[in-house]
Amino acid sequence: MTTLRTIAEMGAALRSKQASCVELVEGALRRIDPAWNAFITVSSDEALEEARALDAELAHGIDRGPLHGIPMAHKDLMHTRGVRTTGGSKIFSDFIPDEDAPVVAALRQAGAISIGKTNLHEFAYGITSVNPHYGTVHNPRDLSCIAGGSSGGSAAAVAGGALAFATGTDTGGSIRIPAAYCGCVGLKPTYGRVSCDGVMPLGYTFDHIGPIAATVADAATAYSIMAGVSDPAPKAGSLEGVRVGLPTNFFLDNIDIEVGLAVRRAFQTVAALGAQIVEVEVPDMDGVNTAALWILLCEAASVHRPHFDRLDEYGDDVRALIHQGRLVSGMDYVDGQRLRSVYCGQFGELFEGIDVLFTPASPIPAPPIGQMTVELNGQAENVRLLSTRFMRAFNLTGLPALSVPCGKTASGLPIGLQIAGRKQEEELVLRVGAAIEAAGN
Amino acid sequence: MNDPKQPGPSAEDLERILPVFEPMRDKFDRLAASIPPDARPAVTFEALPKERP
Numbered sequence: 001m002t003t004l005r006t007i008a009e010m011g012a013a014l015r016s017k018q019a020s021c022v023e024l025v026e027g028a029l030r031r032i033d034p035a036w037n038a039f040i041t042v043s044s045d046e047a048l049e050e051a052r053a054l055d056a057e058l059a060h061g062i063d064r065g066p067l068h069g070i071p072m073a074h075k076d077l078m079h080t081r082g083v084r085t086t087g088g089s090k091i092f093s094d095f096i097p098d099e100d101a102p103v104v105a106a107l108r109q110a111g112a113i114s115i116g117k118t119n120l121h122e123f124a125y126g127i128t129s130v131n132p133h134y135g136t137v138h139n140p141r142d143l144s145c146i147a148g149g150s151s152g153g154s155a156a157a158v159a160g161g162a163l164a165f166a167t168g169t170d171t172g173g174s175i176r177i178p179a180a181y182c183g184c185v186g187l188k189p190t191y192g193r194v195s196c197d198g199v200m201p202l203g204y205t206f207d208h209i210g211p212i213a214a215t216v217a218d219a220a221t222a223y224s225i226m227a228g229v230s231d232p233a234p235k236a237g238s239l240e241g242v243r244v245g246l247p248t249n250f251f252l253d254n255i256d257i258e259v260g261l262a263v264r265r266a267f268q269t270v271a272a273l274g275a276q277i278v279e280v281e282v283p284d285m286d287g288v289n290t291a292a293l294w295i296l297l298c299e300a301a302s303v304h305r306p307h308f309d310r311l312d313e314y315g316d317d318v319r320a321l322i323h324q325g326r327l328v329s330g331m332d333y334v335d336g337q338r339l340r341s342v343y344c345g346q347f348g349e350l351f352e353g354i355d356v357l358f359t360p361a362s363p364i365p366a367p368p369i370g371q372m373t374v375e376l377n378g379q380a381e382n383v384r385l386l387s388t389r390f391m392r393a394f395n396l397t398g399l400p401a402l403s404v405p406c407g408k409t410a411s412g413l414p415i416g417l418q419i420a421g422r423k424q425e426e427e428l429v430l431r432v433g434a435a436i437e438a439a440g441n
Numbered sequence: 442m443n444d445p446k447q448p449g450p451s452a453e454d455l456e457r458i459l460p461v462f463e464p465m466r467d468k469f470d471r472l473a474a475s476i477p478p479d480a481r482p483a484v485t486f487e488a489l490p491k492e493r494p
Binding site: 205287290291293294316319320323324326327332334335336337338339340341342344 | 449450454455457458461462465466468469472473476477480481482483484
């Protein structure tokens with residue numbers, strides 16, 4: 001059987017009886033490369049049992065829709081009934097939930113088959129997916145590089161070709177960063193669009209759930225089931241009438257040269273399709289990032305307060321961040337939220353003049369594993385701060401943002417374009433993303 | 442430390458954290474000083490039910 005990559009290809013093969021759900025699951029399991037270390041738990045038996053039941057349904061004319069029989073995986077923060085959910089931590093290494101998170105239940109109900117739980121940065125609190133308890137996730141495009149994080153395992157499983165999509169969470173870029181570093185598509189929907197119930201929290205007012213997928217169309221299909229909305233079914237084509245924001249400050253400053261070139265080509269692509277390029281000045285992004293980080297430090301410390309007596313079982317980096325959060329006062333938290341109001345207002349005004357904003361997903365391509373700093377334009381820069389630099393604004397404001405591949409470096413590492421839009425306008429963000437994808441930048 | 446009942450960071454932890462935290466603290470303090478007086482928090486009691494059950 002030819003390897004089927006997309007949801008549509010697999011669905012067509014199922015319905016024309018060229019493949020069965022069992023075969024699709026077996027194929028996905030076979031394609032997992034242990035070198036990625038993308039999974040904490042592989043649930044082959046459960047997946048094959050579900051596949052047999054879904055094959056029987058199809059044989060009886062029961063079709064649950066586009067995800068019927070499609071193998072996928074959940075980031076190991078999502079509660080999965082009967083399958084352990086570690087959060088990438090030691091302290092939850094034996095936790096087996098009794099119930100599915102609503103987003104897991106929605107995907108299960110739609111016929112998606114989870115083949116396991118993907119590896120991540122411990123408690124989703126970091127961007128490298130270097131996990132002290134379950135090992136480092138390796139980037140399938142270059143095994144010596146990080147996959148990004150925190151949803152690194154999900155991105156690696158998709159980019160490596162094992163799956164068409166997997167779930168992710170994004171509190172400060174944790175869907176978009178690994179999607180960019182691994183060369184796949186990651187959608188952080190509008191805040192609240194996908195339920196966070198049953199998903200281990202990190203920052204209550206920043207957490208978002210969304211898909212990481214091989215294509216924009218697959219991301220759209222998975223998102224529609226996760227959010228309970230109709231499939232936007234994005235088609236590449238004319239972008240006449242769409243106003244694309246070109247930032248004149250911050251987002252194109254101090255970035256890798258190859259990243260800058262790829263992002264500028266994306267502007268040319270959409271202009272050729274009829275989009276209007278509008279130069280815009282974005283709010284004080286240094287302030288945005290500081291306010292966002294300050295609120296998150298505090299919220300994450302609150303989340304982990306029940307485990308303060310077990311912090312010695314945490315990785316050094318996560319424990320340090322939690323301790324930092326304990327140093328943030330209540331007054332700081334309130335002031336952080338007041339700043340957030342100011343910035344949300346400014347972004348609202350920004351989006352009155354444009355429909356989407358283009359930025360690089362990251363100023364750099366995936367850095368090597370273990371490297372804490374990279375040299376950028378002659379300066380040593382912290383990998384974590386660099387990777388999240390263009391991300392946090394859209395967690396702070398809750399605006400939807402998509403990372404879509406827009407090119408490669410000379411050494412073959414993927415480059416991601418971030419497309420942000422107005423609240424609830426995922427459909428437009430995905431449509432513009434489909435145009436970039438089709439151009440094959 | 443805002444929670445004296447819980448074990449706090451060790452001296453070793455603090456040694457690692459403070460050099461990173463203090464510059465952030467300064468940055469945030471400068472930012473907080475610039476907040477317009479009429480700015481209200483993004484998370485407010487408006488999210489709570491309007492009437493008691």
